[in-house]
Amino acid sequence: MSRNIVSIANSSFLPLNHFGDPSRSARFFIPSRKSWGYCSGERKIVCACTAPPRNWPDGFSAVRSNDPSSEDKEPSSMENLRVARDVEDDSVLIECRNVYKSFGEKHILRGVSFKIRHGEAVGIIGPSGTGKSTVLKIMAGLLAPDKGEVLIRGRERHGLISDEEISGLRIGLVFQSAALFDSLTVRENVGFRLYENSSMSEDQVAKLVTENLAAVGLKGVEDRLPSELSGGMKKRVALARSIIFDNTKEAVEPEVVLYDEPTAGLDPIASTVVEDLIRSIHLKGQDAEGKPGNIASYVVVTHQHSTITRAVDRLLFLYEGKIVWQGMAHEFMTSTDPIVRQFASGSLDGPIKYL
Numbered sequence: 329m330s331r332n333i334v335s336i337a338n339s340s341f342l343p344l345n346h347f348g349d350p351s352r353s354a355r356f357f358i359p360s361r362k363s364w365g366y367c368s369g370e371r372k373i374v375c376a377c378t379a380p381p382r383n384w385p386d387g388f389s390a391v392r393s394n395d396p397s398s399e400d401k402e403p404s405s406m407e408n409l410r411v412a413r414d415v416e417d418d419s420v421l422i423e424c425r426n427v428y429k430s431f432g433e434k435h436i437l438r439g440v441s442f443k444i445r446h447g448e449a450v451g452i453i454g455p456s457g458t459g460k461s462t463v464l465k466i467m468a469g470l471l472a473p474d475k476g477e478v479l480i481r482g483r484e485r486h487g488l489i490s491d492e493e494i495s496g497l498r499i500g501l502v503f504q505s506a507a508l509f510d511s512l513t514v515r516e517n518v519g520f521r522l523y524e525n526s527s528m529s530e531d532q533v534a535k536l537v538t539e540n541l542a543a544v545g546l547k548g549v550e551d552r553l554p555s556e557l558s559g560g561m562k563k564r565v566a567l568a569r570s571i572i573f574d575n576t577k578e579a580v581e582p583e584v585v586l587y588d589e590p591t592a593g594l595d596p597i598a599s600t601v602v603e604d605l606i607r608s609i610h611l612k613g614q615d616a617e618g619k620p621g622n623i624a625s626y627v628v629v630t631h632q633h634s635t636i637t638r639a640v641d642r643l644l645f646l647y648e649g650k651i652v653w654q655g656m657a658h659e660f661m662t663s664t665d666p667i668v669r670q671f672a673s674g675s676l677d678g679p680i681k682y683l
C-alpha cells in the first residue's frame with residue numbers, strides 16, 4: 329500500500345510530538361544507524377525532486393477574496409481559470425477548504441481556502457502572527473484543523489500525518505530555523521531518512537548525499553557538524569535534506585515542498601542563492617543523478633520581497649484568518665488593493681493595524 333509520506337526536512341522533528349496526540353508522536357534516537365529516526369506507525373519521512381512550473385492562464389489576475397469559497401466565485405478572470413481547473417481538476421495536489429484553527433482563545437484561521445496544483449510555485453504572505461506557519465503545518469499534517477477539510481489529491485485527510493488512507497503524495501516541510509541535529513554530521517543530517525527508511529546501503533546514501541549537497545552548491549562539508557557551518561550553509565544543508573530521496577525505487581510519488589521563511593536571517597546575496605536554488609531544484613526536473621525527479625510544486629511562506637519576485641509565481645495573502653487576496657507575484661507591487669498596497673509599501677497607514 330502506498331502511503332502519504334511527509335518529509336520533515338529542516339526540522340528537529342519536534343512538531344510531531346509537540347503538537348499532536350502523544351500516541352502518534354515521533355521518537356528519535358540518535359545516533360545508532362537504523363535506529364536514528366523513528367516515526368510512529370507507518371509514517372515515512374521522505375523527499376524528492378522536480379517538475380516544471382506552471383503559469384496559470386493569462387486571464388488569471390489578482391482577486392480579492394474575503395469569502396472562503398471565493399476561488400469559485402470570482403469574476404471573469406477567475407472564470408477563465410475555473411474552466412482550466414474543471415478540465416484538469418486532478419492537478420490539485422493539496423486543497424484547504426474552509427479551514428479553521430484556534431489556539432486557546434486565539435482564533436488564528438477562520439475559513440482559509442485555497443488549492444495547490446501540480447507545477448505551481450506559490451507564496452503565502454501576510455502580517456506577522458497571522459497564521460502562515462500554521463497553514464503550512466496543517467498542510468503538512470503536523471497540525472489538525474479544528475474545522476474544515478484538507479484534501480490530498482482529492483481525498484480528505486483526517487487528523488495528522490500518521491493516517492494511512494491517503495496515498496500518492498509526499499509533503500516535505502522545511503522549517504524556518506536550520507534545525508539540524510547538532511550532534512550529527514552534515515552527511516548524517518542529509519541522509520537521515522534514507523538511513524532509516526530505505527533499503528539503500530550506507531555507501532549509496534553517502535554518494536547520494538554528496539550529490540545532493542553539490543546540487544545546493546556545497547562540497548566537502550559532509551563530515552562537518554552544523555555548528556561549523558554558517559547560517560546560509562545550514563539552510564542549504566536543509567534544502568539538500570528536503571530534496572534527497574530514494575532514487576533506487578522504481579516509482580517516486582510527487583512531492584510538494586513547503587518552505588517556511590527559507591531566507592529569514594540571510595544576507596541579500598545568500599538569500600538570492602537560496603531563492604534560486606528553490607526555483608532550480610523545482611525546475612530542473614531531475615534529481616542529482618539526472619534521473620527524473622518529482623518535486624511537483626512548492627509553497628513558500630516569506631516576508632522577503634526578493635523571495636516573492638525570484639522564487640514564487642502565485643501569491644496568497646493571509647490576513648485576519650482568511651486569504652484576502654491572491655494573484656500572480658508580478659501583480660503584488662502594482663495591486664490597488666488597500667491591504668496589499670500597505671503591506672507592499674510597508675506603510676503604517678492603511679487597513680492593517682499593528683498593536
Ligand SMILES: Nc1ncnc2c1ncn2[C@@H]1O[C@H](COP(=O)(O)OP(=O)(O)OP(=O)(O)O)[C@@H](O)[C@H]1O
Pocket residue numbers: 347431434436454455456457458459460461462463
Ligand atoms: N502551538 C501553538 N500553540 C499556541 N499558539 C500558537 C501555536 N502555534 C502558533 N500559535 C500562535 O498562532 C499565531 C500564528 O502563528 P504563526 O506562526 O502561524 O504565524 P505567522 O503568520 O507564521 O507569523 P510570522 O510571520 O511572525 O512567522 C501566533 O499568535 C502564534 O503565537
